[in-house]
Amino acid sequence: MKIKFLAFLGGRPLDDKQVYWQWRDFWRLYGLYVSIQIVMSIFLSQILRRTFLLSFIDAGSIVYAVSLLMLIPFVRHYEFWPSLSYLGATLIDFQKFWKVGVVYGLVLRVAPLAPVLVVVLIMQLGGQMPYLPDNNPVMGHAVFSFSWFLGALRGVVFAPVVEEYFYRGLLYPLLRLRWGVRSAILFSSVLFGVMHGVNLLGFWAVFGGIGFAVAYEHTGKLATPIVAHFIVNAIATVLGSI
Secondary structure (H helix, E strand, C coil): CCCHHHHHHCCCHHHHCCCCCCHHHHHHHHHHHHHHHHHHHHHHHHHHHHHCCCCHHHHHHHHHHHHHHHHHHHHHHCCCCCCHHHHCCCHHHHHHHHHHHHHHHHHHHHCCHHHHHHHHHHHHHCCCCCCCCCCCCCCCCCCCCHHHHHHHHHHHHHHHHHHHHHHHHHHHHHHHHHHCHHHHHHHHHHHHHHHCCCCHHHHHHHHHHHHHHHHHHHHCCCHHHHHHHHHHHHHHHHHHHC
């Protein structure tokens, strides 16, 4: 049965890709990542804060980057993990699809405004002041300062790559294989939103997740949602620096 709301995409490239990893593989990698983050947060963060007198946020950004670098050898060791060419995240893929990713990114930066504003209006009419979380990593830092660069690196470079790899590259195909495209887009996007917080930011992220998944369906290349995610976060970084 055709999925009407995705009919504009035409043929779906992901249909031709075999999902050869399993749920236990996904959770093993995710568990390893979380474990490394916890260990690094306990030990490395303390060293950075006490020895180098870094702030909690700056130390957290460095821990985040180091944890990712430590995870790479494990990913490469288990050769069954999808390669960059399989995922569509090679340099050639970025060169070919970056324009499509930019378009998706610009749309996804603006499109969620309407539903979020509706929720804010409803909350205000009900006498509640909406909580607007401030998780922008560059907020409050002088532009081009050390803290600003760390925040920008984390939010604009690392976050799009890591989150798209986990949520669209690994998790989404498993959900898609089990429940189909519509449910996979919905479930992966809700999980993506919850990861950002059970608040207005998380609500916004759900719509972003839907757009990133559609971008992946559109081209079958992970480069597309990565670029789109980069654009969304880059605009947020610029706005947070003003």
